[in-house]
Amino acid sequence: MKVKTLLCINVFVLCLSSCGVSMEKSTPETQKLLSNLQLMSSRGIMFGHHDDTVYGIGWEGDEGRSDVKSVCGDYPAVISFDLGEIELGKDENLDKVSFDKIRKEIINQYERGGMVSLSWHARNPLTGGDAWDISDTTVVRSILPGGSRHDKFINWMDCVATFLNSLKDPEGIKVPVLFRPWHEHTGSWFWWGEKLCSSADYKKLWRMTVESLKAKGVNNVLYAYSSSSNLQDSCQYLERYPGDDLIDVMGFDAYQADSLSFVKDMKSSLNILGEIGKKHNKMIAVTETGYESVPDAKWWTDTLLPLIKGFPLSYVLVWRNARERPTHYYAPYPGQVSAGNFVEFYNDSRTLFVSNVNLYE
Ligand code: BMA
Secondary structure: OOOOOOOOOOHHHHHHHHOOHHHOOOOHHHHHHHHHHHHHOOOOEEEEEEOOOOEEOOEEOOOOOOHHHHHHOOOEOEEEEEOOOHHHOOOEOOOOOEHHHHHHHHHHHHHHOOEEEEEOOOOOOOOOOOOOOOOOOOHHHHHOOOOOOHHHHHHHHHHHHHHHHOOEOOOOOEOOEEEEOOOOOOOOOOOOOHHHOOHHHHHHHHHHHHHHHHHOOOOOEEEEEEEOOOOOOHHHHHOOOOOOOOOOEEEEEEEEOOHHHHHHHHHHHHHHHHHHHHHHOOEEEEEEEEEOOOOOOOHHHHHHHHHHOOOOEEEEEEOOOOOOOOOOOOOOOOOOOOHHHHHHHHHOOOEEEHHHOOOOO
8 A cells, every 4th residue: 555645735825726606605625625635636647547436357246346446456446436327317327337336436536635527428318219329410409509409408407416416425525526428529430529519519418417506406526527639729629618617627538549659649639638637727538448358568668658657637537348248448457468568557656645635635
């Protein structure tokens, strides 16, 4: 275990410089999270893993279990979960994890001092298809005010708000989370993607999302804007940016397929994101990444770490270790070919796991 970093924070001073409207009425714990994230990004890069504590390779639902912890002895500093299908009033999300379990794991991660990020692969509110249903280009338009599915969408936001408002620790303190909806929008594989709606409508979707959550009393959330990979330049990245008053974290999702182009695209995208983050005084993150099945035994120290180490990233998060798709995993597990190398990555002073952070003190 690495030495726990105790943080001394001054919420007042740190917060004023970069908080937008989204902080105005947020809870003290949410403000602490924001301040501590800012401090942390100068000390190291937090490691994250999607669905880390709910299932892994060869297991599901075991109390306290995590493939990452089984390999290095520590939980990730960031764990993400997905809210997909909460809008349908279902008990389980699109990947068959119950929302009660997700709530419990969010609280567990808060009690460890780590952070939770929530994505939302929302169903298509117009066609009834899934998030990947791009058969209609009027979906975003249909849910904006005046659109035929606006009321339906506001009901969906109610479901999200109810869940976010229900995140409370045993003392009744609302647990802060990072919410990352409408991601990978510079690609065109989700109904909110680039070719599926105008920039103006995409921005309106964001504003409506944040405003409707706030109207329902959601005050325990920071917001992340995260594009697809391969940033062209700051104009392209900011083309659909909804505004500094709404966003706390700026990032992108990028996966390795071919190693040469991954390294080249990541370097260039991180340079662009680094500049934008500085200019807008926002934290930056690689909100999703990974190399499916991690076939490269030294990927963690020889590819990922050299790419990210020179940037003031808040976190880098790898996608899920699917228990139902044999090759669909992004973190090591005991015996996996990159497990030993992951321990080296863990031991590097620039990476932060949950025992290195306390984001609420
Ligand atoms: C994708 C895949 C899918 C999953 C979705 C939402 O990247 O992992 O299997 O359903 O994310 O978690």
